[in-house]
Every structure is written in structure tokens, then in C-alpha cells.
Amino acid sequence: MKNVSIAEWKHLKDREPAYALVANVDLVIVRYDEQVSVLYGRCLHRGALLADGQVEGNDLICGLHGWDFQYETGISAYNNAERLHKFTAWVEDGQVWVDEEEVAAWERENPQPFQRDTYLGTYADTHPVEEEPHVSLIQGYAAHGLEKTGHHGLVAAMGVPRMELPMWDAIQFVTAQLATPPQLDDVPVGTDVVIGPNAQKPLRLMLPLFVSDMSFGALSEEAKIALAQGAELAGTGICSGEGGMLPEEQAGNSRYFYELASGRFGFSMEKVQRCHGFPFQRRTRRQNRNRRASTRAEGQRQNCPSAWVTSRRTRCFTCSLS
């Protein structure tokens, strides 16, 4: 047994959590009346320091998302399976004491991952969640700058989540509404589409489909050229995507779309004059506002505590709290 003092009794305020570090274990000390409780000091949700929380009734409440643990026992009344380890502690000679060997033994069974001398140290995020996929990337930049990624930082294609793209099953051609009266099965039907029929140079696609925008860089040179040539053979076009436009790709297709998107990467009017179609993105202020409103409405529907706290222990899609 190795007694170690972790606080002066007179400095502890009643039911106000205090912090201590023993044998690499964060502790939270709660004085209540003339008694003391010393618990493992990290929230079981995302690892926040419970000494940064507050006491409400019989509970010690985590300051981040509101998980609760009874300060006397460490057990959550909300879910008894969630329990903070309680260490032996006593008051003597005006000090609060714990057994350092007991704490160290607990640490050996529950190694603590904190590199306390490095960036973030005691405040490192040791419980990453899927819903916050960029936190570790941001913290990596904060810790190492660009030394691990090169001058431009991490570079990747913008892309679209595959499951959000329309599926072939979702496309329905109701031919009876396109031609009256409906043709019989053996009558040839044209599939060509004319874009800008009244334009000086209408663009005719032999299919109502084209190869969508994925830029050179997102796709390799070989892939872009092959797709351009394949689209040409199918009688349709291909879009440059936002960014690099390969001359070989453009030469391989006679219905070439050149894209202007919000980033304006690599854009120039001189290139517009060399293409056959010009898709561009434009969003009005009203559309921006509607988009923000629908995002807020979704947060409200989910009771997200990051923006719409309604009560403790509500569902949050930001922090997974449920």
C-alpha cells in the first residue's frame, strides 16, 4: 500500500467535482457533506474529464453530452451497466488520500492511452465515432501541419456516395406517354435526344444518357480516354468533371461536355469554346437558405444536442448519444 494525497480537504467545495491524476489515471473527487468519493475520472461515452462536469441531485453529469453517474457509487442510474470504477479513498490530516498501488493495479488492467506531453495530451479524442469522420484528420493537421501529407494536404476525388446515386431500378420509361399511339414491339424507336434544338449548334445524343462528370485526377488518364472513346462508340457524350480536361479525352469524343462547378477548378472560357456542351451549377440565395433550413429541420427532428438540446439522453446523430 502506498498512500498518496490527492487534495486538501478544505479546498474541496461541496458537491463540486475536482481533478486528480495518480499513476496515469484521471480521477474525479467529489466531496459531499463530510464524505468523499473518488472515481475513475473519464466519461464512458467519449472520454471527457468528469471533473469538468457538475453534480445534479445524486448524479455527476458529464459536461459534454450529459451522461450521468451517481457520484457516490459511480453507477449510472440510467443504465446500471455503465459504471465508473470507485477507488478506496479517505480523509485524514486535512487531506484526501488514495492508495497509489491500487490505482496503478487498475491502470495495468485498463491501460490509459494518453500521451500527456504531446499535442492534446490529456484531452485527446480516444473514442472516435463514425459520425465525426473528420476530427482525427483535423487534429492530425493541427499536430503535424503538412509534413505528413505534402504541400497540398490530403488530395482525393470529391465523389458522390454510391448509395445516393439513382439505381437502374429507379428509372422507369413509360413509353405510352412518350408516343401516341404506342408502337408495336417490332417498330424501331429512336433513342436520340437533342439538347438545345433551337440553338445554333444543337447537340444530338444517340442515347438519353451520357458519361457523367468525373475529372481527370479523380479518374486516371487511361480511364478518362477509354470512357470518352466508349461513349463516342455508343453515340453519346462525356463530361469533363470539374478540374483537368485532357486533350486526348476531348479528341476521343465528339459530344464533349465541359463543366463549371462551384470550385471553378481549372475553368476558362477559352475551353468552353472548344466543347460541345456546357453544364454548370448555380444555386440561388433562396436555394441556399432552403438547404440550410432543411438541415436544421433534420437536426430538430433528430433532437441533435449539438444544436437542439431538448433533454439529457436524447438521440444525437453528431455524437451517437442515445
Ligand code: FES
Ligand atoms: S463524453 Fe461524456 S457524455 Fe459524451
